[in-house]
Every structure is written in structure tokens, then in C-alpha cells.
Amino acid sequence: MCAGGARIPEPGIASALAAEKAVPAEKNPPGDIPDSQVFIDYSSPQGFSLKVPEGWARSDRADGASFIDKLDGVVVSVAKADALPSIDTAKTEYVSKLEANGRAVRVTAVKPVKLPAGPAIRIVYTSNSEPNAVTNRQVRLENERYLYFKDGKLVTLELYAPKGADNVDQWQLMSNSFQWK
Template sequence: MRVRSMLAAAAVVAIAAAGCGGGGASSQKSSSPATSGRPPATGGSPTPAPIETESNPPGDIPDNTAFVPFRPSGGRYEVKVPEGWARTGLPTGASFTDKLNSVRVEVVTASTAPTVRSARDSEAPKIKATKMTVLKADSVQRKGGTAVRLVYRFDSAPDPVTGKVIRDEAERYEFFKAGHEAVLTLSGPVGADNVDPWRTVSDSFRWLP
């Protein structure tokens, strides 16, 4: 009887010990962080995007461009144009082009001097330009004399390779002397920084004796 009592007491102690061990494991498991298959969080800020190199708008005429005088065969006037630009002869003058910019000068007979009103109301409609928008019509003073100026924007002809159309801006100057009108047109892409080159060209025009 004494032996049986001792064995029973030992069994009770073993069961109690097993119960305590199971509770400890359950408590430790519940206190651990749940992963649920999520990736571990990482610190630090995202990698900054690379800074793009700035470039001049298409059509900017280089600051080191040289200007050379041009006189037509008749010798009626002189105007300075950028050196090295491709020249095309016209029935009443010539045009000079380089990439997206152009200088065009022509002389026609005229019975009266041009006015701001005639430039806006009469000359503008004669300009065959796609989606033309007149920005300004005014009178300006240049070294070669007073000129009527017409500023307008238009769509360029589609590029023969890419088909791309560029929005251009033109400055048209009309000089008058003794029944002759000289029309000087400077054009290039909208946004190009050509203020100084265009001033150099328009300031250089002069009638010859």
C-alpha cells in the first residue's frame, strides 16, 4: 500500500509538471511578433531620381555666331546675316537658313509706306502660314530707319523624315524708301532665345545710296 501511494503521488507530480511546461510554451508563442508572410521593414529614404542635364531650347543661335554683310546683285540695300547659313536665291531677294532658323529679305515696289494698320489688316492675311496667330503689330526704330513690325506665330511644315511640326515665331520688318519696300522676316522655334541675334540682323539693315 505504501508503495502504491508513492507511485500515485509521483504520477500526479509528473502530470502537473507537463501542464506547466505547455502553458509556458503557449505564452512564449503568443508574445512573438507575427510575420504572416510579410517582408521585414527596411529603413532609409528612397533613392533620388537622377537630375537631367539642362539644354537650350531647339533653335537657339550660338552666342559666338559671326554676322556678315549681304548685298543683292542690284545693290539696293545691305543686311547682316549669320555666317555659314545656307543661302537660297529668291526672285526679289534671298533667304538664309540653318537648322530651324531662317532670315528672309525681299524688296518689292510700293506706292505708299507701310503702316501698323496695313501690316495687321492687309499684310497678315497674305502670309500663307498654317494656324497663324498675330501677336503684335507696331512701329519700331532701327539703325536703318523706322520699320513697321509684325510678330506672329505659325506651324512649320512637317519634317520630311519624322513628320514632326514645330510651332515657330516670326518677326517681320517692313522698311520703306522712294517707292520700294524691303521686307525682312526672321523666324525660329517658339521658346528659342534669339532676341539678341534678331536684333543684330534687324539693326543692320540699311538702304544703300
């Protein structure tokens, strides 16, 4: 899955998505997670936990889970890996996949971060949302993707919201709350 709950497209569709134009950001973007939002613990059967917004729609997936409320989302997925990717590998492999399979993706940062669960990689980018099924309208999203590694597992935590929404504190709370069980 990509930002905004997007499905990874079939091979012939990827080039069309890569050519998609970025939609303009909203002037007064919806999607701020309220400062009063309550967070609850989500414990995954795949060996980790983190805090997620209470009341958001949860969808369990074979590789993790997603939590969505209107235009905001949290997607957590697990894959097998030998190690945490290096920054260079993240830039060449992960970013190229994001750009090829996402909607008008523009990566602005790929950096190592030290979090309570250990070293991680943070990828910051913007993208278009999936088109609305009724109106076909899209929203420009800002995204943060964290890569965590331990014992052969690579967990990807993806946070997204309309570009310009003020979710810095809430995203920091979620990324810092990630723990291995």
C-alpha cells in the first residue's frame, strides 16, 4: 500500500501514476488531528505496539493494520528483512518505489532518526490522495514514513494527512510510542 491507503498498481499502471501531476494544497486544509485527541495502545500480533487515535476506523491486513479518519491515516506493515536499510538503500530502493507506485510523490527528506524503539529511518514526502470514488477529487497529502528493524522484521509506519494540517505533535507521539514486544 502507498500513502492514503493506495494500492500498489499493476505493472502497466505504475508509469501512468508516476506522470500524475501534483494537485494544489488546500488553503484551509482539513485533517488536523485535534489536540484533545485520545490515543490508545494498539498491540499487533506481529510483535510491536504503538499509540493510535481512538475512534479511527481500523482495518486489519495480512501484513499489518491501517487506521483512517476522513483524510488522515496511519498504516503499519511488516516485512521480512536482514537489516535496517542504509540511508543510501532507502534513497535508491524505497524512494524509487514510492515515486514509481505513488501518486505525484515528491520526497523532501530521508534521514536517520533515533527513537525510543531504536534507530530508524524517516522519509518525508508529499503525494496525491486516491481520487474520491464519487467526485474524483484528490487532495495533496503530506506523509511521514518510518522504517524500524529488529530480529528479521522491518516495520513501516506511515502517517498521512492533507498538506498543511498541523499534526506534528500527534505524529511525533505515534512514532515515538512504537515499541517492540
